[in-house]
Amino acid sequence: MKQTVVPNRNMILLSLAIGYAVSLEANKVYYGAHSGDHAIYPDCRPEFVEKMNDVSLIANYEAVEIYSPYLNVSKIEILTDGLSLGLDYADTWTCYNGREKACGKCGACQERLEAFEKNGIEDPLAYE
Ligand SMILES: [Zn+2]
Structure with missing residues (x-):
């Protein structure tokens, strides 16, 4: 990475x-x-x-x-906070590859997907 x-x-x-x-x-x-x-x-x-x-x-x-409110907080917990605030994660972007759709393979995508999995919900973002 x-x-x-x-x-x-x-x-x-x-x-x-x-x-x-x-x-x-x-x-x-x-x-x-x-x-x-x-x-x-x-x-x-x-x-x-x-x-x-x-x-x-x-x-x-x-x-x-x-x-830096999340300096010592995991991405999983940050997602939990965002979900509790009602954020629409379909409007967010994490991928490092500048393509039409997120790659789902880069480190950032992997961490994002893991956070959604650990929160028990599906990522609303479209992946390649
Ligand atoms: Zn990616």
Whole structure:
């Protein structure tokens, strides 16, 4: 699964989000890293989020907090939360392959399918 690592991706995306938050006068950005990412993605680990948050609080005249409510939560539990909120997962996308339909084979698809299976429901997304 290391082939899905995009070097420095989350530092870049968080920097953009923080800059945008400052422009909106928002004091918080939400970051969706979860516990299943820690082994593979260095920029999803708690130590990265902690240090990035430290920088975000001092990088501008306006402090912006990086809020990561799912940092230590599994994708299975995140799905449980989303289902309890009534989210329509037919409108969500997880696959790393940019095709018309999700591949069902990449790491992200596999984790998504496992989360649905463990929650005892069928994924509403169409797969190849
Ligand atoms: Zn996929």
